[in-house]
Amino acid sequence: MFFAGLPLATLLTIGGLAGAAIVVFYILKLRRRPVAVPFSRIWDRILRDKEATSLFSQLKRILSLLLQLLLLLLMLLALGDPRLRASFAEGRSIVVLVDASASMKATDVAPSRIEAAKRELGLLVRGLNGADRMLIAELDASLTALTTMTGEVGDLEAAIKHVHATDTRADLGRGLRFAVDSLNGLSKPEIVLISDGALGDPAEIAREVDLGRAELKFLPIGKRGKNVALTGFSVRRYPLDKSRYEVMLEVTNTNPEPSTVELTLYGDGDVVDVTRLALAPNERLPRFYKDLAGASRTLEAAIKPVDGAQDDLPADDRAYALMPERRRARVLVVTPGNTYLEAALLLDEYLDVTLLEPSKYPPADAYDVTIFDGVAPTPAKHTGSLFYIGLVDSPAAPVKLGKKLQMFGFDTWDKKSPFLRWMAMDDIQVASGSTLVTQPGDRVVGASEAGPILVAGRRAGKKFVALGFDPRQSDFVLRVAWPLFVLNVINDFIEEDTGYVSSYRTGEVWSMPAPSGAEIAQLVDPSGKRRNVPVKEGRAVYLGDQAGFYKLIVGSDPEASTTMFAANLADIEESRIEPKKELALAGRPANAVAGFTPGVRREIWIYLLIALLVVSVMEWITYHRRITV
Numbered sequence: 001m002f003f004a005g006l007p008l009a010t011l012l013t014i015g016g017l018a019g020a021a022i023v024v025f026y027i028l029k030l031r032r033r034p035v036a037v038p039f040s041r042i043w044d045r046i047l048r049d050k051e052a053t054s055l056f057s058q059l060k061r062i063l064s065l066l067l068q069l070l071l072l073l074l075m076l077l078a079l080g081d082p083r084l085r086a087s088f089a090e091g092r093s094i095v096v097l098v099d100a101s102a103s104m105k106a107t108d109v110a111p112s113r114i115e116a117a118k119r120e121l122g123l124l125v126r127g128l129n130g131a132d133r134m135l136i137a138e139l140d141a142s143l144t145a146l147t148t149m150t151g152e153v154g155d156l157e158a159a160i161k162h163v164h165a166t167d168t169r170a171d172l173g174r175g176l177r178f179a180v181d182s183l184n185g186l187s188k189p190e191i192v193l194i195s196d197g198a199l200g201d202p203a204e205i206a207r208e209v210d211l212g213r214a215e216l217k218f219l220p221i222g223k224r225g226k227n228v229a230l231t232g233f234s235v236r237r238y239p240l241d242k243s244r245y246e247v248m249l250e251v252t253n254t255n256p257e258p259s260t261v262e263l264t265l266y267g268d269g270d271v272v273d274v275t276r277l278a279l280a281p282n283e284r285l286p287r288f289y290k291d292l293a294g295a296s297r298t299l300e301a302a303i304k305p306v307d308g309a310q311d312d313l314p315a316d317d318r319a320y321a322l323m324p325e326r327r328r329a330r331v332l333v334v335t336p337g338n339t340y341l342e343a344a345l346l347l348d349e350y351l352d353v354t355l356l357e358p359s360k361y362p363p364a365d366a367y368d369v370t371i372f373d374g375v376a377p378t379p380a381k382h383t384g385s386l387f388y389i390g391l392v393d394s395p396a397a398p399v400k401l402g403k404k405l406q407m408f409g410f411d412t413w414d415k416k417s418p419f420l421r422w423m424a425m426d427d428i429q430v431a432s433g434s435t436l437v438t439q440p441g442d443r444v445v446g447a448s449e450a451g452p453i454l455v456a457g458r459r460a461g462k463k464f465v466a467l468g469f470d471p472r473q474s475d476f477v478l479r480v481a482w483p484l485f486v487l488n489v490i491n492d493f494i495e496e497d498t499g500y501v502s503s504y505r506t507g508e509v510w511s512m513p514a515p516s517g518a519e520i521a522q523l524v525d526p527s528g529k530r531r532n533v534p535v536k537e538g539r540a541v542y543l544g545d546q547a548g549f550y551k552l553i554v555g556s557d558p559e560a561s562t563t564m565f566a567a568n569l570a571d572i573e574e575s576r577i578e579p580k581k582e583l584a585l586a587g588r589p590a591n592a593v594a595g596f597t598p599g600v601r602r603e604i605w606i607y608l609l610i611a612l613l614v615v616s617v618m619e620w621i622t623y624h625r626r627i628t629v
Helices: 008-030 040-052 054-080 085-089 113-126 153-160 172-183 202-208 339-345 481-494 604-624
Strands: 093-099 133-139 143-145 189-195 215-220 228-238 241-253 259-267 270-279 284-292 298-305 318-322 329-334 351-356 369-373 385-389 400-408 430-437 443-448 451-459 462-467 509-513 520-524 530-536 539-543 548-554 561-568
Touching: 008 054, 054 604, 093 113, 093 172, 113 133, 113 153, 113 189, 113 215, 133 153, 133 172, 143 172, 172 189, 172 202, 228 284, 228 298, 228 318, 241 259, 241 270, 241 298, 259 284, 270 284, 318 548, 318 561, 329 339, 329 481, 339 351, 339 481, 369 481, 385 481, 400 451, 509 561, 520 539
Parallel strands: 093 133, 093 189, 189 215, 329 351, 329 369, 369 385, 385 462, 430 451
Antiparallel strands: 133 143, 228 241, 241 284, 259 270, 259 298, 298 318, 400 430, 443 451, 451 462, 509 539, 520 530, 520 548, 530 539, 548 561
């Protein structure tokens, strides 16, 4: 026997002090107050009767004292929580991992899978015996321990209320590693996983985790897996007309039978387009919308089943995107004169262009982008990203010139590069130029057979793009591709920090641009909740777990800087919500959950409190019936 509550020394101290106080008050109760009477003979008969019952009266007083001391003893023992060592050693140590990923928001069981999981977890908690201990952890893209390893049912039941599903996938490997570490060295280790089984590749997870002595048990949740999801959504403005934009999205039918949905596009909260889509079994249907208008900032896509189709997961029925803000950019052009370049810059009304002769560089003002046309001076700190056209050999140039070239063109180019988007470069002819000698970390965007002629990279923290020939020595400037190329490069420079704005992906650590002087920012999530997030080196860091529109606020009114961005689930694996009834890791099947039977718990202190209540009732009855007084 040992005490799991207050230690024995503390109990003895409390018992000694309280017992002494009870005895003192008992003695004070027995002291009689002397009363003067006029004639003592009339009390003789009463005194003779009192002497006859004196022994019984003393016994009644002793019984009253013993009842009070018994109450004290029961109270002290209950505080001590006495337990049998053998019984305690046989108890189980259990880590419960509750799947809180997006698939647990499915409504195939009422009201949702996560609520069903919480009900099952409540039964497990109430089914613990007095020797068992449990730790509850919520598992999504991260892992959150909601309790310590404890046998206190009240603490465990309180933790269940904090379990909620997020718009992320579950990282089972992380959860199992945590469980194994938590159970290290404990008796009868068990891991109970409450999930619908949408947990990734079990074979891959098994290679990462060694369960050791721990026994894995699986409690399945869910009945069916009918779902149609938005698995892709992005938007981009047209560089030559920023009032118009294009949208790309993907709708996926995860069902083995056809499904029909209605797809609605919203721009700034207003309906832009409504389309009915018929999806084949397990089809991934891409949709591309060109030349849209009517929205300036936010875009949303929503689907809903029609014609009797079923959709059990509402979490992936909406997607969000934020178009790049149409802010004005300051562009400095250091040139002796280039009509083709100046004409291309006139096409974008959101560019404030300043022309400067090379002899007057650097300027006093700050700029977002600087274009060096046929020159390569030492860049000033406040001249932004750098665009070299017709790069010349200079110690300040970001790359060195290689071999001289005559009559060449783009034999290869990066079709996915934002600089060459929507452009065909294979028919451009160049009279003369040079190859570029790259450095580690540079990216070759375009090249001739002889070597790179268009290179991008960073120098001293500044982004740069270098073109190895003067466009006027080619037919490049006579093509539509020329102004498109110039504006693409500038857009990539000024939108470098806003390239994410189409949307982030939930379940990942986001690195959001923020003023470099700030140390902390406020993040407003889609539910309106505010939280502080740290800012490091001009980036606010946050692990996002909800889909929707966010606001990042840096500073305080009236000079607060507010940035909006969007986040989406967009996870096809999480949208496949067909529940699994069995789970196996490395060929080792998880067992069914057993050994949790709701009933009378075996903690002794519970019975001590019951005894305390019974003795208190007895003492109250005997006192009022004048038995112990």
